[in-house]
Amino acid sequence: MEHVFLPPLSRVAVCGGTHGNEMSGVYMVREMQRQKLEAVTTVLSNPRAVDACRRYIDTDLNRCFPDELLNAPITDSSPYELRRAHELNAQLGPKGSDAAMDLVVDLHNTTANMGLCFIFYSKDWLTLHIYKYIQSKMASVPLRVIQLDIPISEAYSLESVGKHGFAIEVGPQPTGVLRADIYNMMKEALDLTIEWLQKFNSGSTFEGGEVEAYVRLESVDYPRDPKTGEITAAIHPQLQDNDFKLLRRGDPIFQSFSGETLKHKGEELYPFFVNECAYYEKKVAFLLARKVTLTFPSISLKRD
Numbered sequence: 001m002e003h004v005f006l007p008p009l010s011r012v013a014v015c016g017g018t019h020g021n022e023m024s025g026v027y028m029v030r031e032m033q034r035q036k037l038e039a040v041t042t043v044l045s046n047p048r049a050v051d052a053c054r055r056y057i058d059t060d061l062n063r064c065f066p067d068e069l070l071n072a073p074i075t076d077s078s079p080y081e082l083r084r085a086h087e088l089n090a091q092l093g094p095k096g097s098d099a100a101m102d103l104v105v106d107l108h109n110t111t112a113n114m115g116l117c118f119i120f121y122s123k124d125w126l127t128l129h130i131y132k133y134i135q136s137k138m139a140s141v142p143l144r145v146i147q148l149d150i151p152i153s154e155a156y157s158l159e160s161v162g163k164h165g166f167a168i169e170v171g172p173q174p175t176g177v178l179r180a181d182i183y184n185m186m187k188e189a190l191d192l193t194i195e196w197l198q199k200f201n202s203g204s205t206f207e208g209g210e211v212e213a214y215v216r217l218e219s220v221d222y223p224r225d226p227k228t229g230e231i232t233a234a235i236h237p238q239l240q241d242n243d244f245k246l247l248r249r250g251d252p253i254f255q256s257f258s259g260e261t262l263k264h265k266g267e268e269l270y271p272f273f274v275n276e277c278a279y280y281e282k283k284v285a286f287l288l289a290r291k292v293t294l295t296f297p298s299i300s301l302k303r304d
């Protein structure tokens with residue numbers, strides 16, 4: 001693959017509290033603001049949801065960044081988070097423009113047993129280089145990278161407003177709870193990201209290569225009562241906490257309240273976000289991914 005030259009990545013934003021009850025990022029950003037770090041812009045993305053210790057006030061902020069919503073007019077009846085998304089787009093974007101931040105890192109927690117994950121869109125080689133660098137330094141931690149095959153115009157999450165962006169997703173952590181072990185994983189990943197950026201900006205070349213990645217393919221909802229919409233089963237104990245473990249046809253996925261075991265009927269895929277608290281209302285019990293090998297080019301600073 002052709003070597004890639006990039007201009008300096010000097011304008012970097014770290015966001016926390018995009019979901020107000022995901023505490024690692026909330027405390028991480030507050031600590032970074034207390035330390036008054038110059039090199040990085042820190043943002044508490046959803047202050048009202050953080051104060052309320054809820055995921056959001058009116059609507060999920062991390063679904064407000066498709067071009068269509070960023071271009072929609074804001075009226076008095078607009079949801080709080082849509083107004084906030086426009087503010088964040090003005091501050092860190094505008095999405096797709098030259099004025100946008102070079103890199104936006106958005107900090108999330110999940111109640112699912114996912115360890116430390118990077119989530120990114122399309123072919124952002126930068127994310128894969130940073131991920132590979134962290135992989136080389138954090139050998140003992142379960143580390144995965146999840147690719148969303150969505151065009152940037154339809155990308156709906158905060159980190160898509162930067163020229164480059166990824167989310168750091170760490171779990172399991174209950175919402176509204178701060179776990180030191182989870183916080184420490186997120187902090188180490190963030191410190192190593194900043195270390196990589198300093199090396200890149202001072203002229204280091206990073207060799208290309210390949211990484212194993214999980215490409216989001218589909219979501220699976222809970223079995224529901226057609227009349228009430230209520231769930232009629234729980235995640236099966238053999239799936240619970242087994243994120244990224246191959247799910248084969250015939251493996252149990254749900255245990256119905258009437259005692260039945262419901263089994264996976266599709267092809268063998270990798271489950272993740274298994275039993276994520278926030279996804280019940282999104283009609284997602286777990287997501288399924290293909291495991292692929294992504295190849296990426298070597299990268300270095302473009303010198304004018």
Ligand SMILES: N[C@@H](Cc1ccccc1)C(=O)O
Nearest residue numbers: 062108109110119157167169
């Ligand atoms: N937990 C995050 C996962 C995510 C991160 C980044 C982009 C898309 C999704 C969310 O649902 O918002």
Ligand SMILES: CCCCCC(=O)O
Nearest residue numbers: 119146216219284287
């Ligand atoms: C990888 C994150 C996925 C967000 C929820 C969804 O796509 O249904």
Ligand SMILES: [Zn+2]
Nearest residue numbers: 019022108109
């Ligand atoms: Zn989140």
